[in-house]
Amino acid sequence: AATQGGVGLARIDEIRAQEAEAFRAARPKSQAALGNGLAGFFGGVPMHWMQDWPTPFPILVEKAKGATITDVDGNRLADFCLGDTGSMFGHSPDPVARAIRRQSRRGLTYMLPSPDALGLGELLAQRFDLPHWQIATTASDANRFALRVARAITGREKILVFNGCYHGAVDETFVRLLDGKPANKAGLAGEFRDLTQNTRIVEFNDLAALEAELAHGDVACVITEPVLTNCCMVLPQPGFLEGVRSLTRAAGTLLLIDETHTISTGPGGYTRKHGLEPDLFVLGKPVAGGVPASVWGMSEEVATRFAAYNRAKEPGYSGIGTTLSANPLQFAAMRATLEEVMTEENYAHMEKLAARLADGLEAAIARHSLPWHVARVGARVEFICASGPLKNGSEAMAAHAPELEAAIHVALVNRCVLIAPFHNMMLISPATKKHHVDRLVAAFSDIAGRLAA
Numbered sequence: 001a002a003t004q005g006g007v008g009l010a011r012i013d014e015i016r017a018q019e020a021e022a023f024r025a026a027r028p029k030s031q032a033a034l035g036n037g038l039a040g041f042f043g044g045v046p047m048h049w050m051q052d053w054p055t056p057f058p059i060l061v062e063k064a065k066g067a068t069i070t071d072v073d074g075n076r077l078a079d080f081c082l083g084d085t086g087s088m089f090g091h092s093p094d095p096v097a098r099a100i101r102r103q104s105r106r107g108l109t110y111m112l113p114s115p116d117a118l119g120l121g122e123l124l125a126q127r128f129d130l131p132h133w134q135i136a137t138t139a140s141d142a143n144r145f146a147l148r149v150a151r152a153i154t155g156r157e158k159i160l161v162f163n164g165c166y167h168g169a170v171d172e173t174f175v176r177l178l179d180g181k182p183a184n185k186a187g188l189a190g191e192f193r194d195l196t197q198n199t200r201i202v203e204f205n206d207l208a209a210l211e212a213e214l215a216h217g218d219v220a221c222v223i224t225e226p227v228l229t230n231c232c233m234v235l236p237q238p239g240f241l242e243g244v245r246s247l248t249r250a251a252g253t254l255l256l257i258d259e260t261h262t263i264s265t266g267p268g269g270y271t272r273k274h275g276l277e278p279d280l281f282v283l284g285k286p287v288a289g290g291v292p293a294s295v296w297g298m299s300e301e302v303a304t305r306f307a308a309y310n311r312a313k314e315p316g317y318s319g320i321g322t323t324l325s326a327n328p329l330q331f332a333a334m335r336a337t338l339e340e341v342m343t344e345e346n347y348a349h350m351e352k353l354a355a356r357l358a359d360g361l362e363a364a365i366a367r368h369s370l371p372w373h374v375a376r377v378g379a380r381v382e383f384i385c386a387s388g389p390l391k392n393g394s395e396a397m398a399a400h401a402p403e404l405e406a407a408i409h410v411a412l413v414n415r416c417v418l419i420a421p422f423h424n425m426m427l428i429s430p431a432t433k434k435h436h437v438d439r440l441v442a443a444f445s446d447i448a449g450r451l452a453a
């Protein structure tokens with residue numbers, strides 16, 4: 001019989017149906033409001049991803065504070081999704097809420113600096129060990145702008161990505177290896193270009209393949225997360241990231257580290273903890289505590305070359321920047337986040353509870369003899385319904401168990417725990433408590449036991 005993650009599909013379907021029913025029963029108001037979608041929005045949702053949650057209809061949120069989300073029916077969920085990282089430091093952290101309140105009386109966007117911007121660049125430089133910074137509004141944009149700089153100063157047209165990567169809505173990263181061959185990622189809307197023309201792609205943890213692709217001499221930049229977090233979780237094997245750094249240097253190729261998710265590692269990200277020495281660095285989502293903002297940084301050498309490039313280039317629009325970027329609300333929220341929220345103390349708390357969560361999940365998987373595993377990067381934990389560790393994107397794609405994961409997700413919601421919708425990711429915030437973690441572990445163990453029965 002067909003199975004996913006070692007569980008029969010018939011059993012998965014049965015549990016999914018029961019859990020969907022329980023979800024509805026606990027949400028009469030939400031169902032009345034949302035059962036037919038939100039009026040006036042295409043597809044019944046203000047952003048189409050909201051349709052992709054595995055619950056019968058989206059959770060209609062009344063409010064969120066710290067690590068708790070409350071829906072309009074009064075259900076209180078321990079939130080481990082945390083806006084899939086945008087609220088990694090908890091919902092409305094007090095210092096950020098205060099900064100927003102203060103700035104709300106002083107104007108929200110001006111295309112000019114405010115006093116909060118004084119010192120912010122130096123704060124970023126100290127925190128992330130790169131001297132030159134720019135502010136954007138989303139991590140997608142920050143990646144796009146940094147890649148533009150890489151191409152400008154190297155005069156090379158291609159970039160290189162690792163199979164299974166995700167860096168936001170950055171067109172040229174949407175390439176995959178299919179049976180070992182580069183191809184446009186399936187499912188893209190309106191993509192009429194062959195993206196493989198400008199993007200090389202190899203598997204993560206494969207230095208020989210990387211070296212061979214870089215040998216063409218036409219790659220401006222390798223863009224990667226230090227840990228692939230968007231196709232389950234793929235950790236770098238010992239020596240891999242050092243190898244990426246030395247091979248890119250030898251090939252005259254820049255290295256862009258996207259820390260948007262791996263900032264879960266510590267206040268300076270994975271980069272600082274492991275001394276990665278990128279040429280370009282991107283951090284989005286949680287950097288302003290949930291206010292839309294991102295930052296991208298350049299090494300001294302990149303900045304010097306880019307300044308020279310700008311002096312020599314025809315004046316005009318560079319294709320870098322958007323109107324709302326670097327606004328005073330972002331400065332205020334980002335300063336509060338960096339100074340008062342992204343602290344060693346908060347990270348120590350996050351690390352401790354994440355380890356407790358990973359241990360608890362592993363014990364539950366072992367107890368029910370399921371062929372699953374757990375991976376973790378700092379405060380970011382993932383259970384994967386396949387054996388591990390995963391070596392690369394192809395293995396990660398093969399590990400996906402969509403129906404099984406959907407059943408677990410809804411069952412967790414029914415036990416008052418929310419995890420990320422598109423993968424089995426759980427984040428620990430400074431506001432997360434031990435009892436939240438223990439609730440998640442107990443709920444997971446309960447549903448794992450029912451699936452394994």
Ligand code: PMP
Nearest residue numbers: 138139140166167168258260261
């Ligand atoms: N980089 C990484 C590593 C991401 O995971 C994401 C989003 N999941 C992005 C960039 C894009 O962030 P945004 O959607 O805020 O543009």
